Amino acid sequence: xxxxxxxxxxxxxxxxxxxxxxxxxxxxxxxxxxxxxxxxxxxxxxxxxxxxxxxxxxxxxxxxxxxxxxxxxxxxxxxxxxxxxxxxxxxxxxxxxxxxxxxxxxxxxxxxxxxxxxxxxxxxxxxxxxxxxxxxxxxxxxxxxxxxxxxxxxxxxxxxxxxxxxxxxxxxxxxxxxxxxxxxxxxxxxxxxxxxxxxxxxxxxxxxxxxxxxxxxxxxxxxxxxxxxxxxxxxxxxxxxxxxxxxxxxxxxxxxxxxxxxxxxxxxxxxxxxxxxxxxxxxxxxxxxxxxxxxxxxxxxxxxxxxxxxxxxxxxxxxxxxxxxxxxxxxxxxxxxxxxxxxxxxxxxxxxxxxxxxxxxxxxxxxxxxxxxxxxxxxxxxxxxxxxxxxxxxxxxxxxxxxxxxxxxxxxxxxxxxxxxxxxxxxxxxxxxxxxxxxxxxxxxxxxxxxxxxxx
Numbered sequence: 001x002x003x004x005x006x007x008x009x010x011x012x013x014x015x016x017x018x019x020x021x022x023x024x025x026x027x028x029x030x031x032x033x034x035x036x037x038x039x040x041x042x043x044x045x046x047x048x049x050x051x052x053x054x055x056x057x058x059x060x061x062x063x064x065x066x067x068x069x070x071x072x073x074x075x076x077x078x079x080x081x082x083x084x085x086x087x088x089x090x091x092x093x094x095x096x097x098x099x100x101x102x103x104x105x106x107x108x109x110x111x112x113x114x115x116x117x118x119x120x121x122x123x124x125x126x127x128x129x130x131x132x133x134x135x136x137x138x139x140x141x142x143x144x145x146x147x148x149x150x151x152x153x154x155x156x157x158x159x160x161x162x163x164x165x166x167x168x169x170x171x172x173x174x175x176x177x178x179x180x181x182x183x184x185x186x187x188x189x190x191x192x193x194x195x196x197x198x199x200x201x202x203x204x205x206x207x208x209x210x211x212x213x214x215x216x217x218x219x220x221x222x223x224x225x226x227x228x229x230x231x232x233x234x235x236x237x238x239x240x241x242x243x244x245x246x247x248x249x250x251x252x253x254x255x256x257x258x259x260x261x262x263x264x265x266x267x268x269x270x271x272x273x274x275x276x277x278x279x280x281x282x283x284x285x286x287x288x289x290x291x292x293x294x295x296x297x298x299x300x301x302x303x304x305x306x307x308x309x310x311x312x313x314x315x316x317x318x319x320x321x322x323x324x325x326x327x328x329x330x331x332x333x334x335x336x337x338x339x340x341x342x343x344x345x346x347x348x349x350x351x352x353x354x355x356x357x358x359x360x361x362x363x364x365x366x367x368x369x370x371x372x373x374x375x376x377x378x379x380x381x382x383x384x385x386x387x388x389x390x391x392x393x394x395x396x397x398x399x400x401x402x403x404x405x406x407x408x409x410x411x412x413x414x415x416x417x418x419x420x421x422x423x424x425x426x427x428x429x430x431x432x433x434x435x436x437x438x439x440x441x442x443x444x445x446x447x448x449x450x451x452x453x454x455x456x
Contacts, residue, residue: 001026001324001325001327001328002170002320002324003106003154003320003324004320004321004414004416004417005323005358006317006380006410006414007311007313007314007316007317007412008256008410011058012088016044017041017042017044017165017172018044018272019042019044021372021373023042023193024042024371024372024375024454025372026224027042027434028038028228028368028371028372032441032451032452032453033368033437033452033453033454033455034047034313034448034450034451034452034453035367035368035377035378035379036048036372036379036448036450037450038371038377039167039351042375042444043375043376043377044147044374044375044376045203045374045375045376045377045412045416045419045420046377046408047344047376047378047404047405047406047407048378048379048406049379049381049406050257050343050406050407050408050409051099051216051254051256051257051300051406052098052256052261052262052263052415053256053262053408053409053411054256054260054261054262054305054334054408054409054410054411055165055220055408055409055410055411056260056261056262056301056305057260057304057305057308057410058303059304059308060260060261060300060301060305060308061142061301063297063300063301063303063304064297064300064301065297066297066300067296067297067298067300068296069091069278069295069297069301070296071288071291072224072288072290072291072332074290074291074296074298074299075296075300076296076303077095077290077291077296077299079299079300079303080093080095080300080302081093082303083195083302083303083304084266084268084305084306086238087218087238087241087242087245087306087310088215088242088251089242089245089246090234090245090250090251090268090270091269091270091272091275092268092269092270092272092275092278093266093267093268094266094267094268094269094275094278094279094282094289094292095264095265095266095289095290095291095292095293095294095299096264096265096266096282096286096293096294097263097264097265097286097292097293097294097411098254098255098256098264098265099125099216099252099253099254099255099256099265099266099285100125100126100128100129100254100265101285101286101293102252102253102259102266102267103125103130103252103264104127104129105267105278105281105282105285106177106212106252106267106278107130107132107133107135108131108133108281109274109277109278109281110176110177110210111129111130111132111133111134111135111176112133112135113134113135113276114134114135114174114188115133115134115135115136115137115174115175115176116135116137116138116170116174116175117130117135117137117138117176117177117178117179117338118137118138118139118140118163118166118167118175118178118179118180118209119137119139119140119158119175119178119179119180119214120139120141120142120145120158120159120176120180120184120187120192120200120359121141121145121181121184121185121186121187121282122137122139122155122179122181122444123158123181123185123186123214123384124186124251124385125446126179126181126214126301129444131350131384131445132380132445138166139158139186140142140158140159140162140163140166141156141157141158141159141184141187141399142154142155142156142157142158143155143159144157144160144183145184145187145188146399146400148188148335148336148337148338148348148351148400148402149335149338149348149351150352151338151339152320152339153188153191153193153224153228153229154190154191154192154193154196154224154228154229155184155190155191155339156181156182156183156184156186156187156188156189156190156191156192156341157184157192157196157202158192158199158200160196160199160200160203163178163200163203164203164449166207166420166430167203167207167209171317172207172208172209175207175209176209176210177201177209177210177211177212178200178204178209178210178211178212179212179213179214179252180192180197180200180211180212180213180214180248181213181214181216182197182213182216182218183217183220183221183222183224183243183341183342183343184216184341185216185217185343186381186386186400187400188337188341188344188345188346188400188402189217189220189224189322189340189341189342189343189404190220190337190341190342191220191224191228191341191342192221193225193228193229193244193364194225194229194232194240195229197213197244197247197248198247200247200249201247208357209248210249211247211248211249212248212249212250212251212252213244213245213247213248213250213251213252214251214252214253214350215251215252215253215258216253216257216258217257217258217342218241218244218258219237219241219246219258219309219310219315220258220315220318220319220341220342220343221244221342222237222240222241222244222344223237223312223315223316223318223319223420224319224342225240226240227319233273237310237311237312237315238310241310244265245268249269249270249271250267250268250269250270250271250274251267251268251269252265252266252267252268253265253266253267253268255264255302255305255306257307257343258306258309258449259268259306259452260301260305260308260309260409260410261298261301261302261305262301263294263295263298264298264299264301266292266304273290275431292296292416295376297440298380298443302369307414308393318342318343318409319342321407322340322341322342322343322344322345322407323339323340323408324414324417325345325405325407325417325420325421326339326340326345328337328418328421329345329421329425329454330422331427331429332425334347334352334411334424334425334428335347335352336348337352337400337402341364342405343407344404344406344407345404345405345407346381346402346403346404346405346407347366347380347402347403347424348400348401348402349362349363349365349366349380349401349402349403349406350362350382350400350401352365352403352428353365353431353434353436354368355431355432356434356435356436357436358382358383358387358397358398358401359383359387359395359397360380360435360436360437360456361380361382361383361384361402361436361437361438361439361453362381362436363380363382363401363402363403363436364380364382364384364436365435365436365437366380366403366427366434366438366452367379367380367403369427369434370403370423370424370427373423373426373427374420374422374423374426375427376405376420376423376424377406378404378405378406379403379448380402380403380404380448381398381402381403381404382397382398382401382402382403383395383397383398383399383401384399384447384448385448386398394449405420435455435456436456437453437454437455437456438453438456439452439453440452440453440454
């Protein structure tokens with residue numbers, strides 16, 4: 001089995017509040033059976049997201065103390081800009097307070113009724129901002145990525161033949177942007193190959209469609225390319241990252257992932273006119289272009305985090321953690337999405353809770369069972385998050401029914417991961433006793449954040 005060796009020492013600690021099963025049943029009921037609505041202090045192991053939950057390094061905390069809080073032209077912006085350009089190479093770097101703010105600007109610039117955005121897989125906030133603009137968001141995940149138990153190197157890839165066929169049918173003039181998500185979060189944190197990035201870029205250039213990368217986990221994706229794709233084994237992570245972005249017209253990023261910070265994001269692009277339009281929207285919605293809704297100290301922390309995330313020792317530990325969890329669960333017969341990805345382990349809720357049909361939300365049943373039994377908070381990525389209603393009002397389930405256990409960076413130890421695995425295995429052994437759920441309240445967009453549910 002993979003051995004975990006954390007490439008850091010712990011310098012500061014935060015206490016965990018212990019709760020009983022009775023306590024957790026009460027907290028879940030008060031939260032309307034939605035773990036998003038549970039107070040964080042009542043969670044033992046919080047794997048809801050890896051976004052903004054990283055532990056920052058001593059170097060990042062030191063950089064925070066040097067933050068320049070000038071409204072315009074702060075030195076901290078230029079430190080941040082240099083760090084981004086060194087990795088991604090884009091001409092314009094526009095800070096935002098987090099990734100969804102960057103997505104909001106992109107949606108406002110390029111969206112609107114009658115428009116369609118295409119992707120390997122949009123994640124929830126990206127899809128939400130596109131749909132809020134009146135546009136449509138359509139996924140073209142490779143067929144391999146739709147089979148949870150299948151072992152393949154790059155299950156996050158774009159299905160480019162299907163994408164090109166759709167472009168020809170829909171009309172390129174109606175498709176303002178293609179977004180390639182690396183790694184593919186909705187598809188199980190699975191990587192995208194360099195060949196696929198290159199081929200997707202070629203399709204977009206052929207039809208005059210802007211090609212952007214959702215760069216949240218770009219370094220993790222680069223590590224998979226280095227270890228799995230022929231011809232990259234001797235390249236540095238930085239070299240691979242630079243090539244990834246060289247094929248794109250721009251990117252959006254939530255820096256709360258692979259920049260190892262608790263807040264922050266940005267947009268990059270090369271086109272001068274589009275960058276000016278984006279900066280004008282930024283001033284209205286976020287702030288001046290050299291701070292973009294962030295404090296100078298946040299920009300300094302991002303600049304340092306973007307350097308640290310390229311360290312191969314860190315990435316080996318990061319990816320190795322997911323592999324360790326995956327091996328332990330697989331040995332116990334627990335169905336997971338294989339192979340494990342970069343930032344999370346995804347339980348296959350459809351196979352795990354096979355007695356619960358999709359319209360009764362098997363992913364919610366599993367998510368809630370993990371919280372009640374062990375105080376573990378994951379997140380459903382299935383028919384609550386991505387299910388829809390057709391024109392007749394009939395329920396259309398999601399392609400995959402998953403529960404994501406997103407591991408915060410540099411936060412938990414192997415002991416925490418072993419405890420989590422023990423709880424999952426225990427829930428799996430008595431899975432037949434758990435029931436499905438029905439929705440009693442849902443918002444029109446991003447309903448999973450605030451939905452209320454009842455056990456059936």
